[in-house]
Amino acid sequence: MKIDLKNLTIAKVRNSFLKGEYSAVDLAKAYLETIKLRNKELNIFLEAYDDVLAQAEAADKIIKSGKAGTLTGIPIALKDNILIKGKHASASSKILENYVGSYDSTAVSKLKEAGAVFIGRTNMDEFAMGSSTETSAFGPTKNPLDVSRVPGGSSGGAAAAVAADMALATLGSDTAGSVRQPASFCGVVGFKPTYGAVSRYGLMAMGSSLDVIGPIGKTVADVATIFNVIKGQDKMDSTSLNVLSKSERLSRPHLRVADLTKFIESIGKGGIDPRIMKNYKESLDKLSKLGYEIKEPKTDLSMIKYSLPAYYIIIPAEVSTNLSRFDGVKYGFWKGGEDLMDDYKKTRGEGFGKEARRRILLGAYVLSSGYYDSYYNKAMAIRGVIEKVFKEVFEEVDFVATPTTPTAAFKIGETTSNPVEMYLAEIFTVIANIGSIPAISLPSGFVEEGKVQLPIGFQLMAPHSEDNLLFKIGGDFMGEVI
Amino acid sequence: MISIKEIEKLAELSRIALSDDEESALQKDMGSILEYVDQIKSVSAGALVEQKMGSVKNIFREDSNPHKSGIFSDDLLAAAPNREGNYVKVKKIL
Numbered sequence: 001m002k003i004d005l006k007n008l009t010i011a012k013v014r015n016s017f018l019k020g021e022y023s024a025v026d027l028a029k030a031y032l033e034t035i036k037l038r039n040k041e042l043n044i045f046l047e048a049y050d051d052v053l054a055q056a057e058a059a060d061k062i063i064k065s066g067k068a069g070t071l072t073g074i075p076i077a078l079k080d081n082i083l084i085k086g087k088h089a090s091a092s093s094k095i096l097e098n099y100v101g102s103y104d105s106t107a108v109s110k111l112k113e114a115g116a117v118f119i120g121r122t123n124m125d126e127f128a129m130g131s132s133t134e135t136s137a138f139g140p141t142k143n144p145l146d147v148s149r150v151p152g153g154s155s156g157g158a159a160a161a162v163a164a165d166m167a168l169a170t171l172g173s174d175t176a177g178s179v180r181q182p183a184s185f186c187g188v189v190g191f192k193p194t195y196g197a198v199s200r201y202g203l204m205a206m207g208s209s210l211d212v213i214g215p216i217g218k219t220v221a222d223v224a225t226i227f228n229v230i231k232g233q234d235k236m237d238s239t240s241l242n243v244l245s246k247s248e249r250l251s252r253p254h255l256r257v258a259d260l261t262k263f264i265e266s267i268g269k270g271g272i273d274p275r276i277m278k279n280y281k282e283s284l285d286k287l288s289k290l291g292y293e294i295k296e297p298k299t300d301l302s303m304i305k306y307s308l309p310a311y312y313i314i315i316p317a318e319v320s321t322n323l324s325r326f327d328g329v330k331y332g333f334w335k336g337g338e339d340l341m342d343d344y345k346k347t348r349g350e351g352f353g354k355e356a357r358r359r360i361l362l363g364a365y366v367l368s369s370g371y372y373d374s375y376y377n378k379a380m381a382i383r384g385v386i387e388k389v390f391k392e393v394f395e396e397v398d399f400v401a402t403p404t405t406p407t408a409a410f411k412i413g414e415t416t417s418n419p420v421e422m423y424l425a426e427i428f429t430v431i432a433n434i435g436s437i438p439a440i441s442l443p444s445g446f447v448e449e450g451k452v453q454l455p456i457g458f459q460l461m462a463p464h465s466e467d468n469l470l471f472k473i474g475g476d477f478m479g480e481v482i
Numbered sequence: 483m484i485s486i487k488e489i490e491k492l493a494e495l496s497r498i499a500l501s502d503d504e505e506s507a508l509q510k511d512m513g514s515i516l517e518y519v520d521q522i523k524s525v526s527a528g529a530l531v532e533q534k535m536g537s538v539k540n541i542f543r544e545d546s547n548p549h550k551s552g553i554f555s556d557d558l559l560a561a562a563p564n565r566e567g568n569y570v571k572v573k574k575i576l
Binding site for chain 1 (some may be wrong): 519553
């Protein structure tokens with residue numbers, strides 16, 4: 001039977017399973033068929049696991065016994081930096097090309113418990129460093145809506161998988177926008193939880209003070225469902241915490257959204273597509289019609305503009321530390337040299353791609369004595385101030401809104417020569433990571449380029465730990481009944 | 483502008499072998515990135531108070547209840563590129 005993958009949601013699938021319209025095996029086969037048809041061209045999946053149908057068969061047994069869980073039989077894919085025991089995970093890097101996960105990440109354990117079927121691992125920028133999936137050691141992923149363009153990054157494969165109907169939902173990771181920006185470029189929903197809301201145990205570390213695992217799906221309801229399964233304080237991650245299940249702000253007569261037009265135009269410096277600004281205003285109007293109060297905040301937001309430069313000091317520093325474990329000794333790629341030091345240098349020189357090497361050296365620079373104070377310490381102090389600014393603005397509003405990105409998906413190869421130009425793609429998303437607040441990207445429209453309609457996204461941010469608020473406003477914006 | 487000597491020093495510290503071409507390319511790239519991030523220097527020290535970053539801190543578990551010795555060893559050793567029995571093998575250190 002032909003299953004209409006395009007319009008599926010988790011709720012629809014569960015209903016169909018209950019009614020016996022199709023089985024988990026039927027559904028898994030449908031996704032595997034799409035992968036077979038288009039993956040060679042799109043390079044979304046690095047690997048479709050060889051036991052998908054076996055997993056689906058086990059799910060069908062559970063469904064027949066009447067004991068189906070929240071996600072039983074639901075096909076989900078994982079970004080290549082999230083560990084699942086016994087399966088390859090390489091962070092799209094040559095240095096981990098043949099690495100097999102020796103344990104399940106907490107997020108995966110929780111999805112397993114809920115009955116999910118894992119289809120495979122999706123392509124990403126190497127070690128999550130990038131906004132286009134072009135730094136992958138295994139070739140770029142193409143945007144399913146226009147194969148001459150990038151899907152965004154670093155969770156480009158994860159977002160493209162949902163857009164191309166190769167998975168019903170996926171897990172990505174977001175450190176400066178790596179879930180939200182590709183979701184925006186691919187026309188799907190991407191959610192970055194509050195830092196700590198999802199355990200990082202089993203997520204390959206890039207920027208430990210910023211990394212968050214986040215779900216990508218077609219609807220806010222699906223993304224919320226997955227988040228509620230994977231969230232929770234975990235003794236294996238000392239930075240994890242429990243977020244609020246229901247915000248007190250929901251008892252307010254109406255919720256308030258900050259219109260950041262002035263701020264956006266000041267940091268965008270003319271690099272924002274005017275059609276995106278138009279869509280931003282239309283999105284705010286849409287919320288206003290839905291009963292949200294749109295207001296220009298009085299709080300001085302100017303310090304927030306230092307988010308991106310502060311990020312590009314903090315992240316190389318943390319990356320250089322986190323990637324020092326890859327030395328060809330304990331796991332991964334090894335290249336032998338004349339002596340041990342030479343082993344390290346050759347292994348890392350050859351195993352790491354250009355962007356990884358660049359950020360490692362930059363990190364060593366900003367952490368070296370003489371520079372530590374003026375770069376790293378100053379960036380961390382700026383970070384503290386930005387957190388404070390957000391706390392202040394959330395005293396007068398409940399949400400902060402921006403476009404997700406300054407442009408729609410760019411062409412493959414367009415920005416790879418200039419590192420700073422690539423970094424600017426995350427200028428609106430990074431502020432949520434630096435500010436330690438949750439954020440969601442909602443597909444809000446299209447811009448036309450030639451004959452193609454390229455998706456664009458509308459981003460909403462909420463106060464720390466109030467992730468549930470984003471599902472409320474997101475659901476309203478998307479016209480979903482949650 | 484960062485010098486080639488500095489790039490070489492950083493590569494040494496990072497244990498990464500770079501070709502001469504790669505060093506020049508990095509010199510250029512790092513130069514542009516540093517130029518971009520330098521704008522944080524314009525933030526006056528007065529505007530910044532010693533900020534504590536959220537409530538992130540290290541938590542150690544109690545040093546008790548160890549797991550049974552050896553139950554994870556095979557899984558972990560299987561990943562090592564060079565292995566001899568239950569040892570990870572490396573070139574001589576001293």
